[in-house]
Amino acid sequence: MLGWTKGLAYTLKQLTREKLTYDYPNEPIPLPDRFRGIQKFYPEKCIVCNQCANICPTDCINLTGKKHPDPTKKGKIIDTYDINFELCILCDLCTEVCPTEAIIMTNNFELAEYSRDDLFKNLEWLDENDENIRKVNKA
Amino acid sequence: MIRTEEMLLNVGPQHPSTHGVFRLVLKIDGEIIVEAKPVIGYLHRGTEKLAEDLQYTQIIPYTDRMDYVSAMTNNYVIVHAVETMMGLQVPERAEYLRILAMELNRVASHLLWWGTFILDFGATSPLLYAFRDREMILNLLNELSGARLTFNYMRVGGVKWDAPEGWIEKVADFVPYLRGQLKGYHQLVSGNEIFLNRTKNIGTYSKEDAINYSLSGPNLRSTGVKWDLRKDEPYSIYDRFDFDVVTREEGDALARYHVRMGEIVESLKIIEQAVQQFPKDGEIIAKVPKIIKAPKGEAFVRIEGSRGEIGCYISSDGKKEPYRLKFRRPSFYNLQILPKLLEGESISNLIAILGAVDIVLGEVDG
Numbered sequence: 140m141l142g143w144t145k146g147l148a149y150t151l152k153q154l155t156r157e158k159l160t161y162d163y164p165n166e167p168i169p170l171p172d173r174f175r176g177i178q179k180f181y182p183e184k185c186i187v188c189n190q191c192a193n194i195c196p197t198d199c200i201n202l203t204g205k206k207h208p209d210p211t212k213k214g215k216i217i218d219t220y221d222i223n224f225e226l227c228i229l230c231d232l233c234t235e236v237c238p239t240e241a242i243i244m245t246n247n248f249e250l251a252e253y254s255r256d257d258l259f260k261n262l263e264w265l266d267e268n269d270e271n272i273r274k275v276n277k278a
Numbered sequence: 279m280i281r282t283e284e285m286l287l288n289v290g291p292q293h294p295s296t297h298g299v300f301r302l303v304l305k306i307d308g309e310i311i312v313e314a315k316p317v318i319g320y321l322h323r324g325t326e327k328l329a330e331d332l333q334y335t336q337i338i339p340y341t342d343r344m345d346y347v348s349a350m351t352n353n354y355v356i357v358h359a360v361e362t363m364m365g366l367q368v369p370e371r372a373e374y375l376r377i378l379a380m381e382l383n384r385v386a387s388h389l390l391w392w393g394t395f396i397l398d399f400g401a402t403s404p405l406l407y408a409f410r411d412r413e414m415i416l417n418l419l420n421e422l423s424g425a426r427l428t429f430n431y432m433r434v435g436g437v438k439w440d441a442p443e444g445w446i447e448k449v450a451d452f453v454p455y456l457r458g459q460l461k462g463y464h465q466l467v468s469g470n471e472i473f474l475n476r477t478k479n480i481g482t483y484s485k486e487d488a489i490n491y492s493l494s495g496p497n498l499r500s501t502g503v504k505w506d507l508r509k510d511e512p513y514s515i516y517d518r519f520d521f522d523v524v525t526r527e528e529g530d531a532l533a534r535y536h537v538r539m540g541e542i543v544e545s546l547k548i549i550e551q552a553v554q555q556f557p558k559d560g561e562i563i564a565k566v567p568k569i570i571k572a573p574k575g576e577a578f579v580r581i582e583g584s585r586g587e588i589g590c591y592i593s594s595d596g597k598k599e600p601y602r603l604k605f606r607r608p609s610f611y612n613l614q615i616l617p618k619l620l621e622g623e624s625i626s627n628l629i630a631i632l633g634a635v636d637i638v639l640g641e642v643d644g
Contacts, residue, residue: 231424
């Protein structure tokens with residue numbers, strides 16, 4: 140048999156195979172729990188240790204803390220927390236170093252915006268990003 | 279006599295057959311290439327310079343972006359270099375996870391090459407079949423590491439995640455599946471007359487040329503040189519697996535095709551054995567300090583990546599950042615033979631020759 144007819148036979152055999160594509164964006168894509176998407180931030184858990192900002196390879200995290208409003212308690216609480224998603228490469232190192240799991244990856248990955256300014260996400264936005272949060276954060 | 283004139287033709291930097299931002303300035307006489315000059319650097323990000331300000335753990339995501347088709351091997355070379363400097367003993371389970379991840383990634387990388395190489399000749403359907411099966415590997419690696427391409431999976435001393443439940447079984451099931459598919463691939467392409475005409479005796483170079491140009495990987499093995507670091511300088515736990523080094527004697531584009539197809543089979547052999555030997559429990563990361571500091575001195579390690587030998591040189595002055603970091607990026611070295619191969623060739627062979635070299639521009643430009 141000619142080589143190309145063999146190839147054609149293979150192609151014809153594939154016709155009856157099950158469809159493999161997803162109807163995205165009409166249906167969400169199934170993603171594993173470990174998938175690294177946009178971070179969720181818990182302001183109440185944060186102890187302002189600055190480890191996430193220090194480990195970030197692209198320096199996209201900026202945070203400031205303030206004194207605890209209750210004078211009987213020691214330590215700081217978070218004041219502002221911004222992630223610049225123009226720079227963030229979703230490498231997962233910030234969630235890896237966080238001692239209190241205040242920052243956790245989610246399965247949300249749709250970051251397209253009309254303006255570059257909108258890629259600058261602040262504490263409130265990251266706090267409200269609370270869908271599809273990763274269940275197991277550390278191995 | 280008809281007077282002919284030499285013409286200057288720009289191929290790229292935005293050209294689908296260059297597989298990235300790669301520019302070729304061709305001097306052509308009719309359809310014959312007189313001189314070819316590659317222009318690179320459009321994707322240069324200065325990984326090596328950036329690394330001088332980064333801790334070792336922070337460099338790992340940057341290596342993902344060098345050879346983005348086969349990021350696991352890049353991840354491995356940097357952690358392997360740091361581990362060599364620190365003299366770390368990596369736990370057994372972590373080694374097996376690394377091997378599985380690297381070999382799966384090698385198969386995915388060769389599948390992508392297979393699809394796009396044949397796409398360059400104008401055949402669309404093989405690409406879809408290749409991507410269908412590559413997708414299954416990417417899903418496996420996504421489950422393991424949480425990303426489809428930029429894995430950031432390895433850490434100095436081990437790996438970030440243990441295998442999720444049922445993952446090893448999925449990998450075990452995948453091996454016979456792909457073996458079956460490979461038969462179909464050969465049926466579809468390997469005997470096709472058009473494909474054979476476009477690759478046989480095209481872009482041929484000799485053993486001596488390959489060595490003189492410092493080629494490595496399938497580009498070297500297609501000339502008959504039996505050199506594979508997994509066999510000749512075993513790193514990690516490669517000495518525990520039984521596999522062959524695939525070589526061909528012809529040194530043409532078709533030989534490179536068969537070497538890569540053979541390598542998929544060999545990688546599947548390694549995966550199969552690694553799944554069988556996979557330890558039931560154990561640590562996935564060695565005891566390492568929170569801030570990793572490589573001792574004062576220097577080290578060079580090399581491993582067999584999907585495209586050839588990836589090397590990593592670290593010079594450290596004992597701080598948490600390297601003093602100097604250098605990667606030997608195989609695509610960059612393999613690309614150097616291109617001007618020689620193109621000289622005197624017809625312009626219609628250009629794409630087959632470039633495709634058979636298999637470059638990834640992220641790696642060429644660093």
